[in-house]
Amino acid sequence: MNSLGIVKRLQLGGDIDAYCGKCKEIREHVIAALSAQGAVERVQCRTCQSNHIYKEKQAKAASTRTSTRGSRKDTGSTAESSGPLRAYSMQEKFQIGDRVEHPKFGLGVVVESRSGKIDVKFGRELKILIHAG
Structure with a gap:
């Protein structure tokens, strides 16, 4: 009509x-x-x-989307972490279990260490970073 x-x-x-x-x-x-x-x-x-x-006319609904990205402050593995929080630097040497604060990725925990590289878990994301080891 x-x-x-x-x-x-x-x-x-x-x-x-x-x-x-x-x-x-x-x-x-x-x-x-x-x-x-x-x-x-x-x-x-x-x-x-x-x-x-055919798609009928759609009214613009308010977005109810939530962030799927983990919080930078939540490492999700605090039971594994040990020692004081250390600022990340390529000149530092890190070991498994060290807590790291990265300027871009936030707080993380070292989960793997090999020559010159470490795997750091930041929330749900795993990043490979360079270190002095």
Whole structure:
């Protein structure tokens, strides 16, 4: 039903407003396919000419997304860590279990040590860093 109260019948080749994933906006589309029940299945965007499944108008919902990245302050393995917190420096030598504070990655724990390199766990991420060992 439009603003005048007239019921619009959906038919092939007819116009309909739909969300276009390529344009990322609600645009005018041409109906390209209807289901047996008469529902719109596929449309073609009049702006970008892309064919896609019909998506009804979507209101912009408030984002409820949460961060999946671990906190920089939480190492997730405090039981393994030992000793005082040390600032990371390439000139320092680190051992397994040392707690490290990195200027970019935050707090971490050394989980592996080999010649010249250490594996440090920062939350859920594992980073390979250079050290003097």
